[in-house]
Amino acid sequence: MFADRAEIHIRSGKGGDGHVSFRKELYVPAGGPDGGDGGKGGDLIFEVDEGLNTLSDFRYIRKYSAGDGEDGGKKHCHGKDGEDLIVKVPAGTVIREKTTGKVVADMSHGNKREVVLKCGRGVKGNQHNATPNMQVPKYAQPGQRAQEMDVILELKVIADVGLVGFPNVGKSTLLSRVTNAKPKIGNYHFTTLSPNLGVVDLEGGGFVIADIPGLIEGASEGLGLGHEFLRHIERTKVIIHLVDAASTEGRDPLEDIKTINAELAAYNPELAKRPQVIAANKVDVMLEEEAEEVLKKLRDAYEPQGIPVFAISAVSGKGMKELLYHVKGMLNNLDSTPVVFEKEFFPEDLARSNEPFEVWKEEDQYFVEGPRIERMLGYTNLDSEKGFEFFQKFLKENGILEQLEALGIQDGDTVRMYGLSFDYYK
Secondary structure (H helix, E strand, O other), X not given: OOOOEEEEEEEOOOOOOOOOOEOOEOOEOOOOEOOOOOOOOOOEEEEEOOOXXXXXXXXXXXXXEOOOOOOOOOOOOOOOOOOOEEEEEOOOEEEEEOOOOOEEEEEOOOOOEEEEEOOOOOOOOHHHOXXXXXXXXXXXXXXXXXXXXXXXXXXXXXXXXXXXXXOOOOHHHHHHHHOOOXXXXXXXXXXXXXXXXXXEOOOOOOEEEEEOOOXXXXXXXXXXXXXXXXXXXXXXXXXXXXXXXXXOOOOOHHHHHHHHHHHHHHHOHHHHOOOEEEEEEOHHHOOHHHHHHHHHHHHHHHHXXXXXXXXXXXXOOOOHXXXXXXHHHHHHOOOOOOOOOOOOOOHHHHHOOOOOOEEEEEOOEEEEEOHHHHHHHHHOOOOOHHHHHHHXXXXXXXXXHHHHHHOOOOOOXXXXXXXXXXXXXX
């Protein structure tokens, strides 16, 4: 089954903890610190696999985690680094952060491999924490936490031209005639349940065309398989709007065009602005007078808007050459820069904890509390020079000092954090 959307949870590897230990040897009563460093975690990497064309594999596996770094050991032993995890996706996959919908990465064109979540760093063991004033350091920091997030994967086919229209207007037949694609063809609604790509070879260069499965009214609201189909038009530069000029199913070709253009605009207003060509299909099954009448209505309605109308027969090939060369000319006059979705969400920001903290004043004292503060105090040795430097840097980088100053703190004032008291000096 074709699948072009999936929701998964991804996680990089946590960094290994630094180790606290001391050298113990015979006749050496006071050996120095020998705690080893923790290993770094693994990166979570997305990579394009040209052999894939759907996201169906993600229906069965929803969680992807890189390896954690091992903790450091005694006798200066360094923890083993965690293994990277490479997640393979088809070309054209757009990765979005689930909550905001912002683009994390677009795996198309030149972007074949991207580190989406970076590893948590391993940290140093207590062997590095010795100072002239603290020769027996009994602490080491925990490894850097893993980054994790929920993402949505969307496959948007990479094609120059999108072929749109109601079911049964002849899109699959047209694609099979002008390209090497071999779509299934049948006389029933939603014959095509997945986009088909084909290369149109013309003198002087060709282009890639995508048969976008039949749309219906309400597609932009997700009716039928609307969203699954509409997202594939987003990379195309030109739209060929195929209509059944013969009205073999009783529909009005002019109303069909209005309906689908309205769906394109409702889904993404930019789609309605893309250059269009109307291909009036099945003129070979009409009387000449009837065909001319329908074509006149279409041309009167759309050619004043700069949208040309071509009479074609996808079965016999009538008018196909003129249509394709006109589309090729349109592409030649358009910006050749591929449609790529710009990065909007930066996962490295996840490394900055978003846990809340509070800063407030009561009488002549200032208070700072919150889970982030409590955890920091739990693994920081404030009696050591390095530990206190880390503490000060933490307060500055997290905006705590700025908030204290905004409350009017002065040199010598007292700051309390979970039972600990500090004198403030700028």
